[in-house]
Amino acid sequence: MLQINNLHARINGKEILKGINLTVRDGEVHAIMGLNGAGKSTLSNVIVGHPAYEVTQGEVIFNGKDLLKMTPEERAHEGVFLSFQQPVEIPGVSMVNFMRAALNAKRQFQGLEPLSAGDFLKLMREKRKIVELDSRLTSRSVNEGFSGGEKKRNEIFQMAMLEPTFSILDETDSGLDVDALRIVAEGFNKLRTPQTSALVITHYQRLLDYLKPDVIHVLIGGMIVKTAGPELALEIENRGFDWIKEEVGL
């Protein structure tokens, strides 16, 4: 599905990613853990094509295609989705209009007719249930006046609507209480299929308890320094990162 080779990237002239190698196969969920400033969010932003980041070296191959050559919207159409760490508010643009524009843009890319208003609203109702998102929220402007937890649920709702094949969850668990975390995580799990994959960026084991990732990576100083099975996350939960730093000689 996704293959990242020797990826280097910088922002404002400062190099953040220093040679990332990562392979995610169909149906796999990978978790990326690491201290603040290690480059986790940079990695997710580079994959989705945020214009503030400059790739200086390396490649990102997505289902055989060169992702770095595509615009952000093309990447979205190809099936890449980012659940933002801090979803932005867009006053005046209703969730309904926003989702409709997004879904129809994707359908156009796939050579499909736009969805009729009736079918679209029906789809919204169905998908809303996955994350128990109040209908009150979908009639509001995008993220405007949403609580932190509602914003995160809204991200997973959008993921449900757009049905990406590769999703990145960038600290989707931050700022969530126990109940909201369960709803978001269970919502995500309902959307998993053997054909979809995900990259989950988190600091905490509690999200991973729900998501049950296949592989855990530790990102330090812009490089993946350790890769192991799910037991690694538990060990980090107990022991922190220092022992890994020592192990790799940082």
Added chain:
Amino acid sequence: MKEKNGFVREVAEKKYQYGFTTDVHTEVIEKGLSEDVVRLISQKKGEPDWLLEFRLKAFRYWQTMEPPTWGHLKMPDIDYQDISYYANPTAGKLGKSGTSDEIDPELMKTFDKLGIPLEERLALSGTAVDAVMDSVSVKTTFREKLKEKGIIFCSISEAVKEHPELVREYLGSVVPYRDNFFAALNSAVFSDGSFVYIPKGVRCPMELSTYFRINARGTGQFERTLIVCDDDAYVSYLEGCTAPMRDENQLHAAIVEIVVKENAEVKYSTVQNWYPGDSEGKGGVLNLVTKRGHLRGRNSRLSWTQVETGSAITWKYPSCVLSGDGSQAEFYSVAVTNNYQQADTGTKMIHIGKNTKSTIISKGISAGKSQNAYRGLVKVAKTADNARNYSSCDSLLLGSKCGAHTFPYMDVHNDTAVVEHEATTSKISEDQLFYCNQRGINTEEAVSLIVNGYAKEVINKLPMEFAVEAQKLLGVSLEGSVG
């Protein structure tokens, strides 16, 4: 090389889809302005003496005036002797009676292309149209049907002939020729526009609309519209405008006068899409317009709704004089400027009657290297007990090379008045655009979504079909403004 430039320009400008010209035999009088020209226009239109007198007084007064310079505008010098003041695209086709049974098929095609079919069977549902090209009204639809209710809807030239008493009573009664430089000019040389009279107690059953088109080269359009809504009557009126793309500036100096009597209501909506000039700021219409409504009767109501996306320069302040006790006025405006466009637009609310109420909602959107100013006056006279005004002026910026300015003036002479003003300035952020991009929405569509969301409050005031047009127009006007 030349061809290549032509192609580049074509691509750059193709976004203005109304920029074509109509090849039709047009009678254009010689350039220049003098008493003789004023007399010639009046003669061509077969006008009575009182109207010629009105024109001449206005012309003599205009000669003593200087163009206004207070606008936040860089106005090019206009050579008033280098403009032709009368262009008739129906010359030779219309009989002396001015009836439009035989319209040049080219003219029919032009209006078809603009989406304004002049055949009644093809008309937009529930809309009667007066189509004006250059100086002449080409056709007014549904006149007979409206006549059954006593409603008069025709070109002002015809109204002068058929209802001289009405025109004489109201012409210049809301905007006197001494009002300002461009009003004086218009009063001297005005050509065509629409006349509407809604009799007492009649609710006009359809939307009335006038579509203005400038076609001929080197001419000015001096539209004159007069709407009189008698006691307990109601009308909703729409105005649309486009012009071909030309390298030189074209002058459009219009006057719209509205009289609203007791318990009557007028809704006036404009979608202004004059050619804005190219991306280098060359050409475009100079839209210098005086629009004013007089709420004469008790409990009369008037609302101006405007969506302004066109013109190189817009200088326009649709205003309301609230004389009748309990009268209510509204001004809803979206003004978009892109590239090198300049707009100085707003409103005046003059409260004279008791318990009068006015609302101003202005949304400015600036992109490119454009300048967009809101200028508004709220005046409360001594007599206007319990007058209320609420003004809200918002500016939205796209990019960092454009400007937004707000000039709210208040002049309050009554202690019982409540005048409120709110203003905000916001910017479409990179993060908002990227969020849309990540969801598969391209930047231009994202801008259109955001801008339409921002302007929703005003767009919702427009009649349905106009609202759809206006939404599309907002998107198109801002294409290429980001990224």
